[in-house]
Amino acid sequence: xxASPARAATFVYVGxxxxxxxxxLELDRQRSDLTVVEKVSIPGIExxxxxxxxxxxxxxHFLYVGTRGEPKVAxxxxxxxxxxxxxxxxxxxxxxxxxxxxxxxxxPLDVPRLVHRTHT
Numbered sequence: 743x744x745a746s747p748a749r750a751a752t753f754v755y756v757g758x759x760x761x762x763x764x765x766x767l768e769l770d771r772q773r774s775d776l777t778v779v780e781k782v783s784i785p786g787i788e789x790x791x792x793x794x795x796x797x798x799x800x801x802x803h804f805l806y807v808g809t810r811g812e813p814k815v816a817x818x819x820x821x822x823x824x825x826x827x828x829x830x831x832x833x834x835x836x837x838x839x840x841x842x843x844x845x846x847x848x849x850p851l852d853v854p855r856l857v858h859r860t861h862t
Contacts, residue, residue, distance in 0.1 A: 751768060751769075751826070752768070752769040752771065753766060753767065753768055753769070753779070753826035754766075754767040754768075754769055754776065755767075755796055755798075755805055755828075757793075757794030757795075757796050757807060758794065759790055759791050759792060759793050759794040759809070759810065759811065760790045761783075761790070762783055762784045762785075762787040762790065762794070762809060762811065763781050763782065763783050763784075764781070764782045764783075764784070764794075764796075764805075764807060764819075764828065765778060765780070765781050766778070766779040766780040766781075766782070766826055766827060766828060767779060768826070779825070779826060779827060780827045780828070782819070782828055784807065784809060784815060784817055786813070786815065787809055787811045787812070787813070787815065788811070788812050788813065789811050789812035790811045791809050791810030791811035791812075791814075792810055793810055794807060794808065794809055794810070795807070795808045795810075796808075798821075802821065803820065803821055803823070804818055804819065804820055804821060805818070805819045805821055805828055806818050806819075807819065817830065818830075
């Protein structure tokens with residue numbers, strides 16, 4: 743008798759624009775149930791927005807979140823590969839710090855810079 747392969751855990755990230763919280767949820771596929779793993783707040787939002795767009799990096803190591811409230815904030819979170827919990831990484835100093843301060847954008851130290859390329 744062969745053992746069936748273990749299925750990887752499935753995690754869901756949900757943004758609540760009214761409270762400026764991000765919920766990390768684990769999906770139990772057998773019971774069709776969600777369990778809260780963690781709730782993380784984005785501080786400094788004075789007026790809630792209508793939505794909280796989010797995106798995962800292609801390697802699924804980082805979660806990027808934008809707020810549409812006031813002030814507008816873009817934040818990056820490192821994702822723990824074992825627990826799926828998120829944490830705000832330390833600031834990375836670059837020449838674009840002035841723009842970053844306006845956006846309150848905090849990128850992980852090991853995120854490569856985005857490069858604009860023109861194709862002809």
